[in-house]
Amino acid sequence: MFQKMTTKEVAARFWALAQQGQYTQIQDELYAADVRSIEASEDFLPNAAGIEKVREKDKLFNDMVEQMHDGYCTEPVVAGNFFTCAMGMDITLKGQGRINMDEVAVYEVKDGKIVLEQFFY
Amino acid sequence: MFQKMTTKEVAARFWALAQQGQYTQIQDELYAADVRSIEASEDFLPNAAGIEKVREKDKLFNDMVEQMHDGYCTEPVVAGNFFTCAMGMDITLKGQGRINMDEVAVYEVKDGKIVLEQFFY
Numbered sequence: 001m002f003q004k005m006t007t008k009e010v011a012a013r014f015w016a017l018a019q020q021g022q023y024t025q026i027q028d029e030l031y032a033a034d035v036r037s038i039e040a041s042e043d044f045l046p047n048a049a050g051i052e053k054v055r056e057k058d059k060l061f062n063d064m065v066e067q068m069h070d071g072y073c074t075e076p077v078v079a080g081n082f083f084t085c086a087m088g089m090d091i092t093l094k095g096q097g098r099i100n101m102d103e104v105a106v107y108e109v110k111d112g113k114i115v116l117e118q119f120f121y
Numbered sequence: 122m123f124q125k126m127t128t129k130e131v132a133a134r135f136w137a138l139a140q141q142g143q144y145t146q147i148q149d150e151l152y153a154a155d156v157r158s159i160e161a162s163e164d165f166l167p168n169a170a171g172i173e174k175v176r177e178k179d180k181l182f183n184d185m186v187e188q189m190h191d192g193y194c195t196e197p198v199v200a201g202n203f204f205t206c207a208m209g210m211d212i213t214l215k216g217q218g219r220i221n222m223d224e225v226a227v228y229e230v231k232d233g234k235i236v237l238e239q240f241f242y
Binding site: 084 | 195198199206209223225239242
C-alpha cells in the first residue's frame, strides 16, 4: 500500500531539491493538484489556485529573469502540518537590474502533498 | 539618537524572551502599537488589529488555559523584514484535556518593531 509522506518527510525532500534549485521538480513531485500560492502582495506576482496556475506564475517569473546568479534555501523547520524556511535569490531582472530578494516561505502539507505555499517579503 | 533595531536584532531579542516564556514582555517591548495578529482561522481565536486587541486575545487564550506544562520556540530564521520560527505548547485547556499545539509563526518588522504576527496550525 502506498504510504503518504509525513510533513517531515515532505520538508526533507523539499530541502534536498531546493538546495539544487530544482523547484520545477518540487512542484511535479510534491505539490497537490489543488495547491494554493499566496504572495505578499499581488504587485509583483499574482496569487494562484491549482497547480496549472502555479506553473503559469512560474513562467511569468522566469520570463522576468535576465540572469539568476545565486540562490539559497535554509533548512525547513516543521511544526504540525506546516514547515517554514527562508529563501532568497541574487538575480538580475529584465530592465530592473540586479537585486537580492529574500523571503520567508510557509508550506502546508496534507495527505503527503504541499497544498499551500505562502511568501512574505 | 535612538537607533532602531534591525530585523535580526528584533528576532534575537524575541528568541531570548520566548525561550523564557516571556510573551507579555515580547509584546510590551517589541510590538508596534498598530501590530496585526492573524490566526490560521478564527475558529479558535480571533484575528486582532492593534496592540490592545492583541492583549485582549491573549487574555482570551489565557482564560482557556487550565495548565501550561511545557513550551518551545525554535531559533528564528530571518529573511528581509520577516522572521519565522516554530512554536508549541503542551497544554491543558479547560474542559478540553491535555493537547500538544504546534505552529509556524511569521513576524514582520518595521522601524524596529513587530507589526505583524501570523500563525499557521
